[in-house]
Amino acid sequence: MRPPRFSAASSFHSDLKLRIKNYFTEKNLNPTGNFTLYSKAIILVAAYIATYVILVFFTPHWSLAILGAILLGGLAATIGFNVMHDGAHGSFSKKKWVNELAGVSINFLGANVFMWKTKHNVVHHSFTNIDEVDDDMNARPFLRLCPNQRFYKIHKYQHKYFLFVYSLLYLYWVFVTDYKKYASKKVGIIPIQKMKAMDHISFWGFKAIHILLFVVLPIMMVGWLPWLIGFIIYGLATGIILSVVFQLAHAVEEAAFPMPNAETNQLEDDWAIHQLKTTANFATHNKVLSWLVGGLNFQVEHHLFPNVSHIHYPAISKIIRETCQEYGIPYLEHPKFRLAFASHVNHLRGLGRP
Ligand SMILES: [Zn+2]
Numbered sequence: 001m002r003p004p005r006f007s008a009a010s011s012f013h014s015d016l017k018l019r020i021k022n023y024f025t026e027k028n029l030n031p032t033g034n035f036t037l038y039s040k041a042i043i044l045v046a047a048y049i050a051t052y053v054i055l056v057f058f059t060p061h062w063s064l065a066i067l068g069a070i071l072l073g074g075l076a077a078t079i080g081f082n083v084m085h086d087g088a089h090g091s092f093s094k095k096k097w098v099n100e101l102a103g104v105s106i107n108f109l110g111a112n113v114f115m116w117k118t119k120h121n122v123v124h125h126s127f128t129n130i131d132e133v134d135d136d137m138n139a140r141p142f143l144r145l146c147p148n149q150r151f152y153k154i155h156k157y158q159h160k161y162f163l164f165v166y167s168l169l170y171l172y173w174v175f176v177t178d179y180k181k182y183a184s185k186k187v188g189i190i191p192i193q194k195m196k197a198m199d200h201i202s203f204w205g206f207k208a209i210h211i212l213l214f215v216v217l218p219i220m221m222v223g224w225l226p227w228l229i230g231f232i233i234y235g236l237a238t239g240i241i242l243s244v245v246f247q248l249a250h251a252v253e254e255a256a257f258p259m260p261n262a263e264t265n266q267l268e269d270d271w272a273i274h275q276l277k278t279t280a281n282f283a284t285h286n287k288v289l290s291w292l293v294g295g296l297n298f299q300v301e302h303h304l305f306p307n308v309s310h311i312h313y314p315a316i317s318k319i320i321r322e323t324c325q326e327y328g329i330p331y332l333e334h335p336k337f338r339l340a341f342a343s344h345v346n347h348l349r350g351l352g353r354p
Contacts, residue, residue, distance in 0.1 A: 001131050003187055003258035012327045013272035018307060033092045033309040040291070041083045041092075041102065048075040056221050056231065069230045073354065075239025076109050076170075080242065081294035082310070084109075088117055090168050091309040107206035110174035114199050115181045118192040125306055126271075129250050129257045129278035135188045136246060137257075139165055144351045145247075146257040151354040159349040167236040168241030174210070174235075184261040244341070248282050249299035253350070254332045255280055273329055275303040280332035282340035284317065289337060296315045300331060 007170050010073070024031050051072045055065060086092040087102025103113040119135050123287035127133040139145055142165045144155045182203060185192055218227040256277040258268050267274060279299045283289050290297055295310025301311065324331040334340035 001125065002265055003190060004130060004135060005264075006274060007267060007269055010270045010273060012323070012329060013270060014324045015327075016272065016304070017321065019323060020308070020316055023316060023319060028074065028306065029312070029314060030092050030094060031091065031305075031308040033311060037082070037086070037092065037306065037309060037311050041079075043234070044079050044082060045105070048072065048079060051075060056218050059222055059226075062226070065226070065230055066233060069233040070096060070237045070317065073170075074241060075236045076238045077241040077245070078292055078294070079105055079109065081245065081292070081296050083294075084113070084116075085120075085296070086309050088113055089121060089306045091307050097160075104206075107202070108210065108213075110170075110207075110210040112178050112182075112203055112206065114195065114203065115178050115187070118190065119181070119187045122229050123187050123190050128256060128303065129274060130267075131257060131259065133188060133190070138188065138249065143348070145251050145348075148257065148259060149349065149351075151351075155352045157238060158352050161239060162345075162348055163244075164247060166247075167239045169243045170239035171232075171235040172239075178207075194250070196238045244344075245296050247294050248334075248337075248340040248344055249279055251347055252280050252334070252340060253334075253347045254330075254343065255347075272304060276300065276324065276329055276331065279303045280334060281317075281332040283337040284314070285335070288336065291316070297337075300333070 020088045023029075051068055052175050054060060055068045055072065059065075060068060070251050083092065083102045084106040086100045087105070090096075090099050092102040103117075106113050106116055124134055124136050129137060129146065130213060131137060131146050137145045137149075139151060141152055142154070143158050143162060149174070177330060182189055186196075214231065215227070220232070241338060258267055258269070258274065258277065269277065281300050282297045284297055286297070295302060298313035298317060299312065301308070301313040301320060302318060305316065308316065
C-alpha cells in the first residue's frame with residue numbers, strides 16, 4: 001500500500017487558517033507556549049524526579065511504594081502529554097533548543113523522540129484513522145480498532161480485555177517497537193527520515209541511560225524482586241493512561257475511518273475535513289483534566305493546528321466550532337470523560353462482530 005493522497009484543500013481550511021492567524025495577531029499573542037506552560041513543565045518534572053528519588057533511594061513501605069509506582073507512571077504520561085508532545089511538535093517554545101529539550105524528555109522515559117516524530121507528527125497527524133497507515137490504530141491481532149481490520153473470534157471479548165492490552169503499550173514501545181522501527185527504518189509503511197551518526201548515538205545512548213536509571217540503579221538500591229514488581233506496575237500504569245487518552249480522541253463511535261479510492265488512492269476529503277471527521281474532543285470544560293492531559297482532550301484543535309501550543313486550545317476552539325458550523329462540517333465532542341470512554345467501549349463492542 002502507498003500513502004494515500006488527500007483531495008485539494010477546501011475554502012473551509014484556508015478560511016479557518018486565516019481566522020486563527022488573525023486571532024493571534026489581534027491578541028498580540030505567540031502561538032507557542034508561555035510562562036504558564038513552562039511552570040507546569042517544571043512542576044511535573046520536579047514531581048517525577050522527587051517520586052523517583054523517594055522510590056529508589058528511600059525504600060518506602062511496600063504499600064506506599066506501589067502507590068508511588070502508579071504515581072510515577074501517571075507523571076510519566078503527563079510529562080509526555082504536556083512537555084514532550086508540545087516540544088516534538090515545535091510548539092512548546094519559540095526557541096528551537098527549548099523544543100528539542102522538551103522533546104528529549106521522552107528519551108529519559110525510555111522511548112525515542114526521533115522515532116516519535118515520524119510515528120506521531122508525520123504518520124498519525126497526516127493519515128489519521130487510515131487503516132494500514134496510522135500506526136496508532138494498530139494493536140493487531142489483539143484488538144480490532146477499525147472496521148477495515150480483519151476480525152478474529154477473540155475480538156468478541158475485546159471490549160472486556162482492552163485495558164489489559166493498553167497496559168502493555170509503554171513496556172512494548174520502550175523495549176520492542178522502538179527497536180523494530182530502528183531496524184526496519186519504517187513506521188508501518190512510511191519510511192523514517194534518514195538517521196545521521198548523531199541520531200544513532202542518541203538512540204543507543206539514551207536507551208543505555210534509561211536501562212541504567214530504571215533497571216540497574218533501582219536493582220542495586222532496592223533489590224531484584226521489589227524492582228521488578230515496581231517497574232511492572234509503573235509500566236502498566238503509564239501504558240493504560242497513555243492509551244486511553246490517545247484512543248478517546250479517534251477510536252470512538254462517532255469518528256470515521258476513511259479509506260482511499262482503490263484506483264486513484266485518493267481520499268474523499270481534503271486534509272482538514274479529514275481531521276475533523278476522524279477526531280473527537282472530550283471533557284473540554286474539565287479544567288483539571290485539561291491541565292493534566294496537556295490539551296489532548298482538545299484533539300480537534302490539536303489536529304488542525306499541531307504547531308499551536310495546547311495552552312491556546314480553549315480560546316481557539318470557539319473560532320473552530322463557529323467556522324465548522326458555518327460550513328456544515330462536523331465538530332465531534334463528548335462533553336464528559338465517561339461519555340467518551342463509554343463511546344470507546346461501544347466502538348470496540350461493535351467491532352467485536354464480524
Ligand atoms: Zn500531536
